[in-house]
Amino acid sequence: MFASPATLVKMVRHFGVGTVLRSMRGSSRTGGSADGASAYPAVQNLLLAARALGLGAVLTTQFVLVPGEFEAVLGIPSTFTLAAVVPVGWPTGKFGPVKRPDPAAVVRWDRWTD
Secondary structure (H helix, E strand, O other): OOOOHHHHHHHHHHHOHHHHHHHHHOOOOOOOHHHHOOOHHHHHHHHHHHHHOOOEEOOEOHHHHOOOHHHHHHOOOOOOOOOOEOOEEOOOOOOOOOOOOOHHHHOOOOOOOO
16 A cells, blocks of 8 residues: 555544454454445344343443454454444343433424523
């Protein structure tokens, strides 16, 4: 990859350091939110199903801070991209109905207002 320093800075700002470095190494893996775009709807369904069964679950993406470590532990080949980690388990403590704010408190129409 031959790019000017200014182009590299723009690429890092847009794609992230990891993606640019993988690209420079010639890896076929990409990075960023597009990697998980098709996985996130499935994760949402998993979260809803877990909740319906009384299980606690959460979407996490902290694995991006330690590139390759989760993949190594899970045996994921380098040709695949990890999009999300979803811990699922029986919760301890209070795990009652979800409390939601009144929509008027969080929805805005056409512009931001207080």
